[in-house]
Amino acid sequence: MNNGTRKYGTRSLAVWEGGRPPDDFAAGQTFEELYGQFVRRGDRLEDRGPDEPPTERIAAYVAALLERWPNPTGEQDDHPVWDDGLHGNETGPLIYFGVRRDAAEEVSTFAAQVATSMGLVCFDVSGGKLLS
Secondary structure (H helix, E strand, C coil), X not given: CECCECCCCEEEEEEEECCCCCCHHHHHHHHHHHHHHHHHCCCCHXXXXXXXXXXXXXXXXXXXXXXXXXXXXXXXXXCCCECCCXXXXXXXXXXXXXXXXXXXXXXXXXXXXXXXHCCEEEEECCCCEEEC
């Protein structure tokens, strides 16, 4: 963060466990359901449950991405691809994360390939498209 605003534009991706939705619209609906269940958990603070640890497959997915592009040891703004890192963005069968726009094509392609190879669904939230 830089004075409360991001220095770079981002693309948002979501990866989750489950069957591949038949189309982009259905994927968007599935993402919204998972987001509501595992990330948002209600508008009121008292409605929000404890964070769930990531499933084994989601944890392995994060590890594969971090092997390719490790998190920095310093400020997150100094990282070349992740908007705000990956750890802490995974919960249960879902990870929702930001990728800097200048690295979005390369990272999205790799993220989708890894997800597919692990039997996970990869969805470009910003573009509303399934990736494979």
